[in-house]
Amino acid sequence: MKDLPYVDFGHTPYEAAFGRADVYGVNGTPERAAKRPLSIAIAGCGGVAQAKWVPAIRRLQTIGEPLAIAGVVDPDEARRQKTASLCAAPAFATLSELLAKTRVDIVLVLSSDSFHVPLAEQAIERGVSCLVEKPLARSYREASSLARLAEERGVLLAAVANKRFSPPYAQAKALIDAGALKDRPTIFTGKFTLGYPYVDLLEGGTVHLLDLLLWFMGPVARLSAQGTFQDDGRLESAVVSFGFVSGAIGTIMTSATGLSFAPWERVEIFGRNAFLVVDDQFELTLHDGEAAPARSWRPSVPNTLMFDESFGGYSGLLENVLDSLRGLATLGSNGCDGAAAIALIDAIRMSLERGAEIDLSIEGLMP
Numbered sequence: 001m002k003d004l005p006y007v008d009f010g011h012t013p014y015e016a017a018f019g020r021a022d023v024y025g026v027n028g029t030p031e032r033a034a035k036r037p038l039s040i041a042i043a044g045c046g047g048v049a050q051a052k053w054v055p056a057i058r059r060l061q062t063i064g065e066p067l068a069i070a071g072v073v074d075p076d077e078a079r080r081q082k083t084a085s086l087c088a089a090p091a092f093a094t095l096s097e098l099l100a101k102t103r104v105d106i107v108l109v110l111s112s113d114s115f116h117v118p119l120a121e122q123a124i125e126r127g128v129s130c131l132v133e134k135p136l137a138r139s140y141r142e143a144s145s146l147a148r149l150a151e152e153r154g155v156l157l158a159a160v161a162n163k164r165f166s167p168p169y170a171q172a173k174a175l176i177d178a179g180a181l182k183d184r185p186t187i188f189t190g191k192f193t194l195g196y197p198y199v200d201l202l203e204g205g206t207v208h209l210l211d212l213l214l215w216f217m218g219p220v221a222r223l224s225a226q227g228t229f230q231d232d233g234r235l236e237s238a239v240v241s242f243g244f245v246s247g248a249i250g251t252i253m254t255s256a257t258g259l260s261f262a263p264w265e266r267v268e269i270f271g272r273n274a275f276l277v278v279d280d281q282f283e284l285t286l287h288d289g290e291a292a293p294a295r296s297w298r299p300s301v302p303n304t305l306m307f308d309e310s311f312g313g314y315s316g317l318l319e320n321v322l323d324s325l326r327g328l329a330t331l332g333s334n335g336c337d338g339a340a341a342i343a344l345i346d347a348i349r350m351s352l353e354r355g356a357e358i359d360l361s362i363e364g365l366m367p
């Protein structure tokens with residue numbers, strides 16, 4: 001690898017700050033201004049919609065993305081009214097009402113998990129593209145049939161995988177693609193911990209780590225899980241080992257006995273006499289020589305040029321989805337990617353139940 005690839009770490013892009021003297025990137029660019037204007041609907045006005053997606057939309061609009069919010073939907077009146085006022089857009093109690101009254105290019109499905117599939121199906125049936133929060137569905141069967149429906153109708157279906165667009169992980173991927181590990185990835189190890197008890201350990205949190213594992217390593221051929229359980233039968237902790245189709249191997253631990261804030265998440269990827277580590281979705285370190293210095297990347301916090309919407313991966317993901325819709329980019333995480341992460345959750349549950357290794361192909365859990 002001759003040159004290190006450059007991924008901005010959530011700050012104003014270098015070229016905007018130093019090339020155009022536009023430290024917040026608010027002047028836009030002719031390329032951005034020339035993009036086809038798009039109209040977004042938000043279905044689900046809870047925490048993630050208000051705290052992450054509305055700011056991500058606003059960030060893109062601030063830097064000149066031609067984008068409008070057509071309306072917001074939530075059965076809960078107080079939430080939809082609050083979000084409608086944040087968005088300066090009309091509020092609807094149901095998605096069908098919104099779709100009947102408004103023209104939209106894409107629906108962001110940000111509702112509680114059980115409503116992801118029915119809401120996405122409604123939009124796709126009407127030929128409207130969707131970006132669906134994780135988990136894409138509650139089972140691989142449901143997720144893959146949603147992906148099939150979108151394909152049959154020729155409608156874009158994107159799955160939320162915001163960590164792929166978070167700078168430490170995006171930089172890790174760029175380094176691997178540029179040959180920094182001196183070989184294809186040979187081993188993946190990952191850790192995820194969660195302190196708060198009200199979300200499902202696998203669907204609510206570990207799904208992010210499983211998506212990263214698939215993104216870095218490719219499809220899984222088989223896995224084997226061991227777990228401990230809470231008094232009410234819910235999964236408390238699990239250790240899972242993986243055999244990848246490529247021949248590489250991996251392992252993750254995930255637990256609800258830890259802390260949610262830090263230490264929280266760690267990913268290590270080994271190549272051949274080189275490996276990299278991403279700690280707490282914050283710092284990336286590359287070790288590529290016995291006597292060579294390690295290299296590390298992390299954001300400057302606090303820094304007035306640092307944007308949380310960008311560092312969390314939300315605005316980068318949304319920009320990629322909108323550009324894919326316009327035919328300007330390849331979709332970074334599609335319905336099949338979302339379904340593949342759910343397949344791993346189904347397989348982990350099967351392995352825990354049977355106390356046996358699961359072959360994903362035999363179980364019909366491979367696309």
Ligand SMILES: NC(=O)c1ccc[n+]([C@@H]2O[C@H](COP(=O)([O-])OP(=O)(O)OC[C@H]3O[C@@H](n4cnc5c(N)ncnc54)[C@H](O)[C@@H]3O)[C@@H](O)[C@H]2O)c1
Binds near residue numbers: 073074075119160
């Ligand atoms: N990408 C991430 O890192 C991330 C972070 C947090 C949450 N999430 C996901 O986002 C989704 C929402 O999470 P949250 O924390 O905002 O939950 P929340 O409970 O705060 O909000 C969910 C909202 O969906 C609404 N809703 C339910 N049925 C609906 C329907 N039929 N149509 C429209 N809205 C409906 C509820 O009334 C509620 O307001 C979940 O699937 C969660 O897994 C993802």
